[in-house]
Amino acid sequence: MTINQLSVFIENKRGRLAEITKILKESGVDIRALSIADTKEFGILRLIVNDAQKAADVLKAEGFTVSLTKVVAIGIDDRPGGLAAAMEVLRDNAISVEYMYAFISRSEDTAYVILRVANNEEAVRIFTENGFKVMCSDEF
Amino acid sequence: MTMGKFRSPEIETASRHTMRIVQSDRLADMVKRVYENVPFYKRKLDECGIHPDDIKSVDDLKRLPFTNKTDLRDNYPYGLFALPLGQVTEIHASSGTTGKQTVVGYTENDLKTWGECAARAITAAGGTHEDVLHVSYGYGLFTGGLGLHYGGQAMGSTVIPASSGNTARQLTIMQDFGSTILCCTPSYAMYLGESREEAGIPLSDIHLKAGIFGAEPWTEQMRKSIEEKLGIKAYDIYGLSEVMGPGVAFECECQNGLHINEDFFIPEIIDPKTGEVLPDGEYGELVFTCITKEALPLIRYRTRDITCLTHETCACGRTLVKMAKPRGRSDDMLIIRGVNVFPSQIEEVLLHTKDVTANYQLIVDRVNNLDTLEVRVEMAPDMDFDAVRLVEEKEREIKGRLHSVLGLSAGVTIVEPKSIERSEGKAKRIIDNRHTYD
Missing domain, CATH: 3.30.300.30 (ANL, C-terminal domain)
Structure with a gap:
């Protein structure tokens, strides 16, 4: 139970983000969440979208360097301590996080956390065992 | 202009006639040696239909085939040596075109020649046996360090084998040990000069009078900066390990070209595309024939450096042929x-x-x-x-x-x-x- 994340490798050049978001707009791709990892030389734009494969295809066609990565998405309580509870589970099970980002949902009192970890299956199992809701693609 | 001091005046100011005799004798002898001792050259000469007896003077040089860096690689490591290892005293190496090193060897006599060549360069830079030679070229397989070291020893100067790196220590040595002549790459000389300024060491605490810089290209603008930052006169030195190392050619006080030690290395300028020999003043690829080398005597070795030659008596009094500062390369090598x-x-x-x-x-x-x-x-x-x-x-x-x-x-x-x-x-x-x- 993982979801497909779209990653775009972007060299630090002016206008790249504008270009990418324009292409997605014209393809009718809806962005649910995003994060950017930035270094001196390059950035990695990570997107959760309604149709990851389609977004990857259109960006590739425009010459962008894209990949699809399986990441784990969990729902947490949108209250102080909600994220801390999830992190405790990771710590107690010695799962290290490559990166993560979070966003809140429109309704309910839920927030979502996207994580890249070394072993997705293990992380999914442990979160489930500890009562966290692991999301699948359809749910976004 | 006053006459400079020469290390070997009889050669450095010899007439063209005398130099041609020296070169012709040595060339004829060298071609015989390589034909007998290096299978690679025997095959090459046979293919060209040349017998060693055909080579009588420098005028015959242009009949001989070229040697390329790839020939050294193909015969890695010792295939072009003219003597068994038992008679080879020292090995040096530089990087080759495909990761394999270019290996060169020296006999006792070759090292003496090297010392003589470097000593001529040091003398031309105003050095004597009383000088303290600070060698900040890297010591090791690279020829920079030991080349100038041998030169200093041949002079009877005091040599400080500082090698490269640790700039603060270099500056301390310079002040405390009383270095008078600095030998290193021009970019490192610049760096030392900048570091001196940054450290606030006054020029009066530095006893340097001259610097001998080579192993990489540098400009007149760099020369001026180095001279100012270190309070010295900066001299260029040229060499490559395949031919010998630093000292193949050196600058005199005129600082307008490098005198080639042509009694050991006969230079030619060729068109890099056709191989045709070009006249004085025309730019082309520099080629050397190492007429006295015992361990690794190369015939018409293509340096890939682009320069030109002039055979005129220099204002310093030397008659040794001069090469212009190389202005590029005919291959894509970077230094x-x-x-x-x-x-x-x-x-x-x-x-x-x-x-x-x-x-x-x-x-x-x-x-x-x-x-x-x-x-x-x-x-x-x-x-x-x-x-x-x-x-x-x-x-x-x-x-x-x-x-x-x-x-x-x-x-x-x-x-x-x-x-x-x-x-x-x-x-x-x-x-x-x-x-x-x-």
Whole structure:
């Protein structure tokens, strides 16, 4: 139970983000969440979208360097301590996080956390065992 | 102009007639030696239909075949040596075109010749046995350090084998040990000069009067800066390990070209495309025949350096033929911090690295007077770049492999596929921002 994340490798050049978001707009791709990892030389734009494969295809066609990565998405309580509870589970099970980002949902009192970890299956199992809701693609 | 002092006046101011006799005798003898002792040359001469007895004077030189750097590689390591290892006293090496080193050897006599050549250079820079020679070229397989070291020893000067690196210590040695002549690469001389200024060491605490700088190209502008920053007169020295090392040619006080030690190395300028010998004053590729070398006597060795020759008596009194400061190369070799770097070596490393392509670009620059090399390489389309760590680890891996192949630290940047500029389908491989040729 993982979801497909779209990653775009972007060299630090002016206008790249504008270009990418324009292409997605014209393809009718809806962005649910995003994060950017930035270094001196390059950035990695990570997107959760309604149709990851389609977004990857259109960006590739425009010459962008894209990949699809399986990441784990969990729902947490949108209250102080909600994220801390999830992190405790990771710590107690010695799962290290490559990166993560979070966003809140429109309704309910839920927030979502996207994580890249070394072993997705293990992380999914442990979160489930500890009562966290692991999301699948359809749910976004 | 007053006459300079010469190390060997009978040779350095010899008439053209005398020099031709010396060269012709030595050439004839050398061709016999290599024909008898180096199977590679016997085969080559036989193929050209030349018998050693046909070579009687320097006029016959142009009939002989060329030797290329690839010949040294193909006969790695000792295949072109004219003597068994038992008679070889010392080995040096420099980087070759494909990662394999170019190996050179010296007999006792060869080392004496080397010392003599370097001593002529030191003398031309105003040195005597009373000088303290501070050698900050790297010591080791690189010929820079030991070449000037032998020169200083031949002079009877006091030699400080400081080798390269540790700039603060270099400056302390310079002040406390009373160095009077500095020998290193021009970029390191600049760096030492800047560091002296930064450290607030007054010029009066530095006893240097001259510097002998080589192993990489440098400009007149750099010369002026170095002279100011160190309070010295800066002299150029030229050499390459295949022919001998530093001291093949040297500058005199006129600072307008380098005198070639042509009693040991006969120079020619050829058209790099046709191989035809060009007249004085015309720029072409410099070729050397090592007429006295015992361990590794090379016939018409192509240096790939672009320069021209002039046979006129110099204002310093020397009649030794002069070569202009090289103004480029006929191949794509780069000299970075005195180290020879061939793009093919880098390509080889990239070809054998997973997750990247062999589409690369080399950016050479000079930052704070030190050469820098940055390798930009396109990632493979299927590389997992999704975490910063993965990209940085790959860059570090390539950096480590380049360091072991080049002996040089290079920056590595992984870039997007197809992002390196291509003109007419070919990637622009080298961007050299140093402007080191005048």
